[in-house]
Amino acid sequence: MAEKSITGHRNAVDRVLAAQGFALDLPGLGRVHLPRPEQxxxxxxxxxxxxxxxxxxxxAVVLATGHWLVQNQHNRVAHQIGEALEDA
Structure with a gap:
């Protein structure tokens, strides 16, 4: 039962992270990850x-970099929450 719970938590974290953007397959460039439309x-x-x-x-570059860093930190926190749930 505990393994099922861990898998559920891991899937939930993966879904949250997947909702942070989308990817396009571009010829010559391959898979390109793009942020959400509001970003x-x-x-x-x-x-x-x-x-x-x-x-x-x-x-503009400093503001964009700061925004990207905040989003990156959010993703890192989501991973840490997922790992903490797995250990619980």
């Missing part, structure tokens, strides 16, 4: 603001 909109808005010279390019 793409965020990056696009930063690019548009920088292109319109409303914000400087280095500021």
């Amino acid at each position: 793409l909109a965020y990056y696009g808005a930063l690019g548009a603001l920088a292109a319109a010279e409303i914000i400087e390019w280095p500021v």
Whole structure:
């Protein structure tokens, strides 16, 4: 019964992480992972603001990097929760 619970927790974590984005198979590039549409909109808005010279390019890059790091940390926390549930 405990093994079934561990598998269930692992599957739940995998589903949460899979919902963080999607992937496209592009010719010549292979499988490309893309963030969720609202995250793409965020990056696009930063690019548009920088292109319109409303914000400087280095500021846009720092903001985009910070956003990516926060998302990466979220994924790491999800993995740690899954591992903790497996050990319980």
